[in-house]
Amino acid sequence: MAEKENYLLTTKNVNLFYGKKQALFDINLSFPKNGITALIGPSGSGKTTYLRSLNRMHDLTPGVKVEGKFLFHNNDIYSDNFDLVDLRKRIGMVFQQPTPFPFSVYDNVAFGLRLGKKISKHQLDEDVEKALRQAGVWNEVKDRLGANALGLSGGQQQRVSVARVLATKPDILLLDEPTSALDPISSRVVEDSLLDLKKEYCLIIVTHNMQQAARISQTTAFFNDGRLIEVGKTREIFLNPKEEETQDYVSGKFG
Amino acid sequence: MSRIFDIEMEDLDDQFRSMGKMVARTIDKSVVGFMAHDTKTAEEIIDRDHEINEREAAIEKKTFEMIALYQPVTTDLREVVTILKAVSVLERMGDYARDIAYSTIRIHHRENGDRRMPEIERKISEMGLMATRTFDEILDAYVSDSIDDAQKVADHSEEVSRLSATIRKDILTSMKGDVDTIDAGADYLVVVGYLKRTADHATDIAEWLVYKRSGKIVELNPGSSSFI
Numbered sequence: 001m002a003e004k005e006n007y008l009l010t011t012k013n014v015n016l017f018y019g020k021k022q023a024l025f026d027i028n029l030s031f032p033k034n035g036i037t038a039l040i041g042p043s044g045s046g047k048t049t050y051l052r053s054l055n056r057m058h059d060l061t062p063g064v065k066v067e068g069k070f071l072f073h074n075n076d077i078y079s080d081n082f083d084l085v086d087l088r089k090r091i092g093m094v095f096q097q098p099t100p101f102p103f104s105v106y107d108n109v110a111f112g113l114r115l116g117k118k119i120s121k122h123q124l125d126e127d128v129e130k131a132l133r134q135a136g137v138w139n140e141v142k143d144r145l146g147a148n149a150l151g152l153s154g155g156q157q158q159r160v161s162v163a164r165v166l167a168t169k170p171d172i173l174l175l176d177e178p179t180s181a182l183d184p185i186s187s188r189v190v191e192d193s194l195l196d197l198k199k200e201y202c203l204i205i206v207t208h209n210m211q212q213a214a215r216i217s218q219t220t221a222f223f224n225d226g227r228l229i230e231v232g233k234t235r236e237i238f239l240n241p242k243e244e245e246t247q248d249y250v251s252g253k254f255g
Numbered sequence: 256m257s258r259i260f261d262i263e264m265e266d267l268d269d270q271f272r273s274m275g276k277m278v279a280r281t282i283d284k285s286v287v288g289f290m291a292h293d294t295k296t297a298e299e300i301i302d303r304d305h306e307i308n309e310r311e312a313a314i315e316k317k318t319f320e321m322i323a324l325y326q327p328v329t330t331d332l333r334e335v336v337t338i339l340k341a342v343s344v345l346e347r348m349g350d351y352a353r354d355i356a357y358s359t360i361r362i363h364h365r366e367n368g369d370r371r372m373p374e375i376e377r378k379i380s381e382m383g384l385m386a387t388r389t390f391d392e393i394l395d396a397y398v399s400d401s402i403d404d405a406q407k408v409a410d411h412s413e414e415v416s417r418l419s420a421t422i423r424k425d426i427l428t429s430m431k432g433d434v435d436t437i438d439a440g441a442d443y444l445v446v447v448g449y450l451k452r453t454a455d456h457a458t459d460i461a462e463w464l465v466y467k468r469s470g471k472i473v474e475l476n477p478g479s480s481s482f483i
Contacts, residue, residue: 195259211325214323214324214325214326215259216259238323
């Protein structure tokens with residue numbers, strides 16, 4: 001990728017070890033300010049491990065060693081002076097299973113906001129509504145903000161989870177197979193929300209669903225055996241990949 | 256909520272229709288230029304043929320992308336395939352317009368002693384108008400997406416075909432009666448052939464429109480695939 005383009009997050013020579021076993025080998029990958037980058041590859045290829053390294057999710061796993069540069073606004077997120085709570089606000093994560101907390105929709109979204117400095121009820125209302133709108137779920141939940149979020153459908157729960165991350169006004173959203181636990185219709189609704197978000201945010205999505213990667217991402221990175229095999233414009237990856245391994249994987253010959 | 260595919264499809268549709276209009280204008284000009292012995296228009300058509308070819312290439316590229324990225328099925332797939340097939344036909348029609356332009360220039364630069372045939376030219380003009388009308392109708396049928404409209408195009412194209420047979424006979428009669436008309440006559444025959452093929456191709460597109468609507472591959476005018 002051309003250096004002159006403006007990247008929000010740049011990782012250089014990322015190596016990651018689970019104890020003695022090396023799981024990532026020299027990954028160099030950069031992410032623009034907005035748009036969707038899809039990370040694809042077979043199980044065990046390292047794509048999720050890499051995604052989780054982008055907001056230091058491995059910190060608490062014993063025996064994990066992370067090497068390399070992770071430049072975010074020109075600061076290394078692994079440097080000692082980087083505040084972890086602040087990092088996770090600015091680089092939020094959405095998981096495969098929706099993760100609503102067992103309280104109201106409103107409190108779910110307000111959760112991250114209340115962690116920070118004190119804000120007025122009025123401001124809180126505004127921020128919650130904005131986040132739910134951005135996540136594309138406002139119209140469905142606006143009349144039951146006080147209801148327990150566990151009572152929502154899977155697709156709604158996932159979009160509320162997205163809203164909770166958005167409420168803290170992140171720059172980057174990491175999504176770990178965000179629709180694999182949902183039915184096709186709910187998946188599509190979540191995809192549509194992501195497509196709206198890509199205009200303003202940098203989204204990085206791990207997906208096993210290649211059609212999903214093809215449908216919604218602008219850039220696709222293909223991982224295999226802990227290595228970044230190929231990265232490029234999504235249309236190139238799906239029409240004319242340079243590497244034979246990529247070709248075989250996207251056409252379903254392995255993985 | 257519209258899918259990404261729908262948005263992309265709309266764009267593809269726009270590109271296809273815009274190319275259709277471009278080809279329609281070109282055919283129209285080639286026929287008018289032929290009637291008016293207007294070599295300047297003919298040269299312009301020849302110079303600009305590459306624009307049509309470029310449009311075709313861009314549309315083809317987009318259809319490949321849509322198939323690879325969205326893996327469409329059922330009606331979505333048929334829409335994409337219809338455009339992929341019809342766009343080559345449009346390009347071919349553009350070539351015929353260019354070939355008519357070549358004939359216009361050739362007839363104009365003939366040596367002395369050669370004679371034109373005003374009566375034949377009048378009939379060819381009439382046929383040209385019919386062929387361009389058929390072409391306009393196929394673009395309308397594409398927009399209306401109606402099998403009835405597609406069938407009408409096929410019927411009109413058959414009329415063009417019948418007219419071409421009559422004119423051909425007239426040309427041959429003239430050529431036999433007056434050897435000075437042989438050179439021009441040869442070009443007239445070619446132009447009549449191109450116009451007939453233009454109308455035939457409108458039927459080809461009509462067949463793809465039927466496929467798009469019904470999923471059935473049909474032959475609307477069996478046997479209509481030659482220059483004569």
